[in-house]
Amino acid sequence: MGTVVDAPAVVAEEATENTLGGKKVTVVFVLGGPGSGKGTQCANIVEHFGFTHLSAGDLLRAEIKSGSENGTMIENMIKEGKIVPSEVTIKLLQDAMIKNENDKFLIDGFPRNEENRAAFENVTKISPAFVLFFECSEEEMERRLLGRNQGRVDDNIETIKKRFKTFVESSLPVIEYYSSKGKVKKIDAAKPIPEVFEDVKTIFSPYAPKLLFGAPSSGDHIHIIYAYPSRSSLFSKLVGMWGRCEPVSKHSIRHASSEHTGHWSCRRAPARPPRARRLNTRSAHAHRRPEKMTAVHTLRPQELFLPVEASSWAVRSRIG
Ligand SMILES: Nc1ncnc2c1ncn2[C@@H]1O[C@H](COP(=O)(O)OP(=O)(O)O)[C@@H](O)[C@H]1O
Ligand SMILES: Nc1ccn([C@H]2C[C@H](O)[C@@H](COP(=O)(O)OP(=O)(O)O)O2)c(=O)n1
Incomplete structure (x- = not known):
């Protein structure tokens, strides 16, 4: 078993009722450093627990490809390892949730800073059921990112270093915020993929x-x-x-x-x-x-x- 802290055996449903576009939704935020394995484990959760996976990074990359007016700005920020303004990312996430028939969502790579978090709660009035946090060393994440081979503009050593800095300075405070609310379930993400998924499964067993x-x-x-x-x-x-x-x-x-x-x-x-x-x-x-x-x-x-x-x-x- 990996270290799963602050994790009650059974997921308590949020006290607040989250609704979006007329449907009641359950949202789980999936956070962790770049390369910690968020996307990999989200794919497993989708298959086993019927959630829909919304990756903030994938939505932003799709926005660049679509030739939208924000495309160049988004691309430049991603290349610099910076965080795109909240309104852009929130709009993409909200539209994707409304369009999708499912009512259980994994939001991967969001919120990445306090502004993301507060703006999402203000705009959508949704608070997460819990936050799944993948913990991994920078050395291991760097090794994974350099081997990812997805042709991403940000998987180069220079941008990776900037992303790590952004993660420590801007994203960790979000984890601390949710931790103070008892909502963080921490996973030891340094282990091999199947072992990480065993720990993830324990957390998702209520679903x-x-x-x-x-x-x-x-x-x-x-x-x-x-x-x-x-x-x-x-x-x-x-x-x-x-x-x-x-x-x-x-x-x-x-x-x-x-x-x-x-x-x-x-x-x-x-x-x-x-x-x-x-x-x-x-x-x-x-x-x-x-x-x-x-x-x-x-x-x-x-x-x-x-x-x-x-x-x-x-x-x-x-x-x-
Ligand atoms: N537990 C793991 N052990 C080794 N490699 C992993 C593990 N989890 C993911 N990977 C690999 O590391 C790379 C980054 O994983 P990914 O899921 O894309 O991370 P993230 O979404 O957090 O950036 C991918 O090439 C993936 O196959
Ligand atoms: N909430 C978010 C999520 C991602 N981004 C941007 C900035 C990130 O470095 C890139 C890539 O994010 P993604 O989650 O796909 O990838 P990593 O976790 O960094 O591997 O997208 C953002 O600006 N705001």
Whole structure:
């Protein structure tokens, strides 16, 4: 286990209700020095916990590419390792959150200074559920950044040194601010990627997908009631288990706990026809079309509340 400090076992939901564009949102700020592994771990969190990853740096780089009027100013600031004015970054983050259907966001690389933090809270009225802080030595971060090979204008030794200075002078006070509010969960980010993710998983466990009920309804079908994170991650688990499978019906339902849940049936897809047969479109289509679902498991109310962690896939043995 890495050092996870100030981290209560269970994430307390914020006292304030964060709403944006009419939806209730959960925001986690992901902070750490340049190269500490924020983006790498955010990708894992997205896959396992159904968050949407918004990287402030990626949004700013996209803004440069789009040829926006602010592009040159942003590019110059990034090359100098400086922090772009808050209103620019906040607008990009806010627009991205409103446009996205999800209501759980990882905001990576923001807030990077006190001005970012205060302006975000003033403009959006959102306060983070917690702050995930990746701690890593400068030597290790420098080594990673020089090996990142993404063609970034700021991954050169001169700019890296400036970014480290900006991080210490401007970003660490933000961590201290949230630390004083008991919101910082610190991760030892110097370890190898899978080990860091083990620690991250512990922190995100309250957001783990829950398969509330899953059982075979007939030979090739599974009937599932699930809670977060998302249909797609559950679906990819099933694809992993069955090779190929496809949904045959899905409906959103609201659970008694008011957690978003979905009700989803899927079936094992027929094997892909051999190439020669696929040339005959009619027969190939007939082969691929899902058969009508014959029997759907009838759920009894108590079954709805069978808690099975999807991540452990304890249900696997019951899927036949
Ligand atoms: N725990 C780790 N150990 C070794 N290399 C890592 C680790 N985490 C990330 N990396 C690598 O370091 C580089 C920087 O990681 P990245 O996630 O882009 O950092 P950040 O988003 O914090 O700038 C990438 O090339 C990534 O593959
Ligand atoms: N809130 C933010 C986030 C990033 N930036 C700018 C300044 C940063 O040095 C660059 C790159 O940030 P990014 O988070 O992509 O990358 P690193 O964590 O530095 O590796 O973008 C900013 O000005 N304001």
